[in-house]
Amino acid sequence: MSMFVIGYYAALIAASCIAAYFQNRQAFMLLFSLTLVSFVLGIVGGVPALQGVTIFAGILALAAGTSYAFREFLIQVSRPAIAKELRTAPLTAAFGMFVIFTYAIAGIFAPWIAPFGQSEVIASAFEPPNEDMLLGADQLGRDMFSRIVYGARNSVGLALLATILAFVIGALAGLYSAVKGGWLDQLSGRVADVIMSVPSLIFALLMLSIFGTYLWVIVVVVAIIYSPRVFRLTRAVAGNVVVMDYVEAAKLRGEGDWHLIRKEILPNSTAPLIAEFGLEFCFVFLLIAGLSFLGLGIQPPTADWGSMVRENATLISFGDITPLIPAAAIALLTVAVNFVVDWMLFRSSGLKEQ
Amino acid sequence: MRDILGLVAKRLGLGLVTLLVVSVLIFFAVELLPGDIAQAVLGQMATEETLARLREELGLGRPAIVRYFDWLAGAVTGDFGTSLIDGEPVTAKITDRFVSTLFLAAYAAVIAVPFAITLGIIVALLRNSIFDRVANVVTLTSISSPEFFLGYILILYLAVKWSMFPAIASISSGMTLLELLERTFLPALTLVLVVTAHMMRMTRAAIINLLASPYIEMARLKGAPPWKVIVKHALPNAWAPIINVVALNLAYLVTGVVLVEVVFVYPGIGQLLVDAVAKRDFPIVQACCLIFAATFILLNLAADVGAILTNPRLRHPK
Numbered sequence: 001m002s003m004f005v006i007g008y009y010a011a012l013i014a015a016s017c018i019a020a021y022f023q024n025r026q027a028f029m030l031l032f033s034l035t036l037v038s039f040v041l042g043i044v045g046g047v048p049a050l051q052g053v054t055i056f057a058g059i060l061a062l063a064a065g066t067s068y069a070f071r072e073f074l075i076q077v078s079r080p081a082i083a084k085e086l087r088t089a090p091l092t093a094a095f096g097m098f099v100i101f102t103y104a105i106a107g108i109f110a111p112w113i114a115p116f117g118q119s120e121v122i123a124s125a126f127e128p129p130n131e132d133m134l135l136g137a138d139q140l141g142r143d144m145f146s147r148i149v150y151g152a153r154n155s156v157g158l159a160l161l162a163t164i165l166a167f168v169i170g171a172l173a174g175l176y177s178a179v180k181g182g183w184l185d186q187l188s189g190r191v192a193d194v195i196m197s198v199p200s201l202i203f204a205l206l207m208l209s210i211f212g213t214y215l216w217v218i219v220v221v222v223a224i225i226y227s228p229r230v231f232r233l234t235r236a237v238a239g240n241v242v243v244m245d246y247v248e249a250a251k252l253r254g255e256g257d258w259h260l261i262r263k264e265i266l267p268n269s270t271a272p273l274i275a276e277f278g279l280e281f282c283f284v285f286l287l288i289a290g291l292s293f294l295g296l297g298i299q300p301p302t303a304d305w306g307s308m309v310r311e312n313a314t315l316i317s318f319g320d321i322t323p324l325i326p327a328a329a330i331a332l333l334t335v336a337v338n339f340v341v342d343w344m345l346f347r348s349s350g351l352k353e354q
Numbered sequence: 355m356r357d358i359l360g361l362v363a364k365r366l367g368l369g370l371v372t373l374l375v376v377s378v379l380i381f382f383a384v385e386l387l388p389g390d391i392a393q394a395v396l397g398q399m400a401t402e403e404t405l406a407r408l409r410e411e412l413g414l415g416r417p418a419i420v421r422y423f424d425w426l427a428g429a430v431t432g433d434f435g436t437s438l439i440d441g442e443p444v445t446a447k448i449t450d451r452f453v454s455t456l457f458l459a460a461y462a463a464v465i466a467v468p469f470a471i472t473l474g475i476i477v478a479l480l481r482n483s484i485f486d487r488v489a490n491v492v493t494l495t496s497i498s499s500p501e502f503f504l505g506y507i508l509i510l511y512l513a514v515k516w517s518m519f520p521a522i523a524s525i526s527s528g529m530t531l532l533e534l535l536e537r538t539f540l541p542a543l544t545l546v547l548v549v550t551a552h553m554m555r556m557t558r559a560a561i562i563n564l565l566a567s568p569y570i571e572m573a574r575l576k577g578a579p580p581w582k583v584i585v586k587h588a589l590p591n592a593w594a595p596i597i598n599v600v601a602l603n604l605a606y607l608v609t610g611v612v613l614v615e616v617v618f619v620y621p622g623i624g625q626l627l628v629d630a631v632a633k634r635d636f637p638i639v640q641a642c643c644l645i646f647a648a649t650f651i652l653l654n655l656a657a658d659v660g661a662i663l664t665n666p667r668l669r670h671p672k
Binding site: 290319324 | 375379380383384386387483484485491495497499500501503506507509510514515521605608612627628631632634636639640643646647650651654
């Protein structure tokens, strides 16, 4: 038995005992069940499995520390009202905000961060990492790291554009339907039903096969596919606001529809809409990533995470994880947005599970 | 009882109408092509003569509405026309692949459904404990990952590093069931991971929702143990939402299968669709889209009908 294994179990058991002593039941249960699971893991996988668990725990601890520090930082720099809200954010939400912040920096300052251009061929195909290239070269000899940084700008930017368009279409239709009612309401409701009854990826493939894989086609098609979700939510939320007395009063004052929407209804339905924006972004982002993975999204040589996975997939059969990094980047951003949305939904709905 | 039958019939009728509208959408979307199909297939350089010949062949001279009803009548009887690229009948290309895709989806569903519901109930029982939070983070991560990410991770570890399963799901007709199951294990596992996470979260939410109702409070106050509260009192009323969850996720499987088939080079209908989109082979695209959409609509329909049938209030009217 190596020193590592002895140290590993000693640390786990000591930590369990400390948790038990301080009567922290949950931490104790977690640590002690981890100890028990480690027995099985150690027998099946040997020392490497235990080392894997240690590395994983280390990464988790690092992420938790970073999130904690980032939350403190946000609390310090923001105004008192916002700071008070931020104090209630769980660590997962803080982690999400940190990741989103990092991606935003990478996307905005991509040309300054990336050492090479996104379509600049600087080495031979699939060259392994060296001092110049952090992650090696891709299938055409372009710097992988630079392309991932540029991908933050291209992939996320495109998804953001499509989400905003989907939101404008869906929210406007929802608000007008709620205010006007009647045949307009019925018609847009039925159109939304039809769009939602076709699986989104299939719908997107059909439209792209007809109009070709141009950027504007992708943005418009994806926006149309996901606008019914926004429409339904807006329609439901605004439907509850429209029957309020103050909206009735505004109507009697003779205000126009646009005024009703902008001044009376919208300010009272923002909270669920903001959370929906985050969720919607995740769906759009995953759909566009799937399309580019199939070779039908952003076209080369523009760097894009989905197509990078596909182009470099051959490396995986040699046990190289580089092609998974762009895929992991997609997953990480989606998880981060979901964490933040979870917190927002919890806060805005006051949903306290028993 | 008549109430239920009426509701079910109404829902079925609505599903049929939806399917019809979607078929109109799929057919007439192609009519939106700038120029027409012949132009799109042959490109800008085609001479008037060849264009005219192809138009003649495709019957483009007739009005679109007539061609739509021809196409629909063909589709209902299993005839989707011929491929634009090689002139073979579309139905022959689709049939085998559709069976393969259904096999993969069913394989994934058989593993995922019992697994996810059991886990969902356990997590609902342990709600707000540290296990619940860990499960929350893990399922959220799994949902947020693109299918190809999960697929490649499984290939990297289970196929390349530990060589337990084949990375490429190549199947042929002469294989035994056991061989088939082994060859398609990784794609099925990828689908299981995605769908289980969804189903588990939705089952948990459905049960926790119910736990807030007064009759559960009553059961608790009379001293029933927690597991009994869930299994005896909550579960019978939770079946409707759970059936809904299962059907919705099976519908989700239908689309998830496209990406997974491409990752594992599995000869299913999703792969065919993606190839056809790249080659702009419209009859195949239309046929595949119609099949996917029909499956999706049918499963959603099944969810609604299942929810109606298991609703105790509807089954035992006062």
